C-alpha cells in the first residue's frame with residue numbers, strides 16, 4: 259500500500275478485498291491454522307482459549323489484551339526441539355520477551371537470542387542460564403558488551419570491525435575468551451517485505467560476503483586470537499516460506515567456511531542459519547512444519563558440506579515468530595461501526611497501531627473474528643481500524659465479519675504474538691495492553707497493562 263502523510267492514498271480504493279480472500283461459508287468458523295491450538299468456539303458462541311471464554315478474559319483484564327495460549331507456545335517449542343534434537347534452537351527474543359516467556363522457553367530446552375541490554379536484563383532476571391544466551395545487534399554499546407561478558411553469555415554474534423575491537427579490548431581487560439560468531443551478509447533477498455529482509459548487501463547488518471569483509475573479520479579474529487571464533491551466522495529475512503533462500507545462503511556461507519579453512523587451516527565448528535520461518539496470518543499462508551524445515555535445512559547443509567569437503571558443523575537456528583506468533587491473539591472491543599454507503603465498513607476497536615504496528619509498517623495482512631458471540635448474520639467485508647489519529651491506523655485491512663457486528667462486541671485478531679507487544683508504542687498516549695497467559699482454564703497476568711500514571715511518571719518536566 260502506498261501512503262501519504264494522512265495514510266492511504268484516497269484514490270487507492272479497493273472495496274473487494276484481495277483476490278485470495280473469499281466470503282466464508284460460516285462466518286463463525288475458526289480456521290485452525292490461524293489460531294492457538296486450544297482455541298475453540300464454546301457452546302455459547304464465544305471464543306474460548308484453554309477452556310476459558312474471552313468474555314471472562316475481557317471482564318477480568320479489560321481490552322485490548324494480548325492472550326497467550328501457554329500450552330500452544332510450549333508445544334511449538336517442543337516441536338522445534340523434536341525436529342532439531344542435535345541442533346540448538348535459539349528463540350529470538352525480539353519477537354516477544356517477558357520473564358514468564360523466558361522461563362517457558364528455558365523449561366522447554368530452548369536457547370535464547372537477545373539483541374539489547376534490556377533484553378539481556380530480562381533474560382537474566384528470569385534465570386535464563388547465560389551460557390544458553392546469544393547476543394545479537396549491529397550497534398552493541400561498550401557497556402552492553404561488558405555486561406554480556408560479565409554475565410558469561412554463551413556467544414556473541416559480532417557485526418562490525420568496531421565491535422570486534424571493542425570486544426577484544428573488553429575481553430583482554432577481563433582475561434576472558436568469549437565465543438563469537440561472525441554475522442555474514444550473504445546477498446540473499448528473502449521473498450518478503452523490503453524492510454524485514456535482512457541479507458541483501460545494502461543493509462546495516464553483518465559483514466558483506468561479496469565485498470570480502472566477512473572473510474577479513476574471520477581472519478582478524480583468528481589472527482588476534484583473543485576471541486574464540488566458533489562459526490558463521492546468516493539470517494536472510496522474515497516470514498519466509500521458500501527454503502531456496504536458505505539453500506543459497508548455506509552454499510555461500512559454507513564456501514566462506516572452506517575459504518577460511520584453506521587460508522588459516524581452521525574448520526569452524528558451528529553454523530547458524532538464523533530465523534525467519536513464516537507463519538499463517540491469513541488463509542493464503544501455508545507454513546512448513548519444523549520437521550519439514552529440519553529435513554530441508556539438514557539436506558542443504560549436508561550436501562554443501564560434502565561439496566566443500568567440510569565436516570558438518572553444529573547447526574543452530576533462531577526462530578522467533580514461528581514460536582510465539584501463532585500462540586497469541588489480541589482481543590479488542592468494538593467502539594464504532596461506520597458504513598461508508600457501500601464503499602467500505604470500518605470497524606473501530608479500542609487499540610490499533612500502538613499495539614500492532616505491522617500492518618502500517620510492513621503492509622502485513624491479518625485476519626479477525628467476532629469473538630464474544632456467534633452470529634447468524636451474513637458475512638460483510640470490513641476493515642478493522644484502531645483509535646489513533648492516523649488514517650493508516652489499520653489492524654486488519656480486509657476481513658469478513660458478520661454484518662451485525664456492533665459496538666460492545668469483542669473482536670479477536672490471531673497471530674499477534676510476534677512483533678506486536680514487542681514493537682508497541684504509546685502513540686497518542688495510549689497505554690500499552692497487558693499480556694495474559696491462559697493454561698488449563700486459568701488466566702495469569704504476565705505483563706500488566708500500562709496506566710496513564712505510568713505515562714505521567716516519565717513526564718518530569
Ligand SMILES: Cc1ncc(COP(=O)(O)O)c(C=O)c1O
Nearest residue numbers: 350493496533534576577578579
Ligand atoms: C538475527 C536474527 N535472528 C532471528 C530473527 C527472528 O526472525 P523470525 O522472528 O522471523 O523468526 C531475526 C529477526 O529479525 C534476526 O534478525
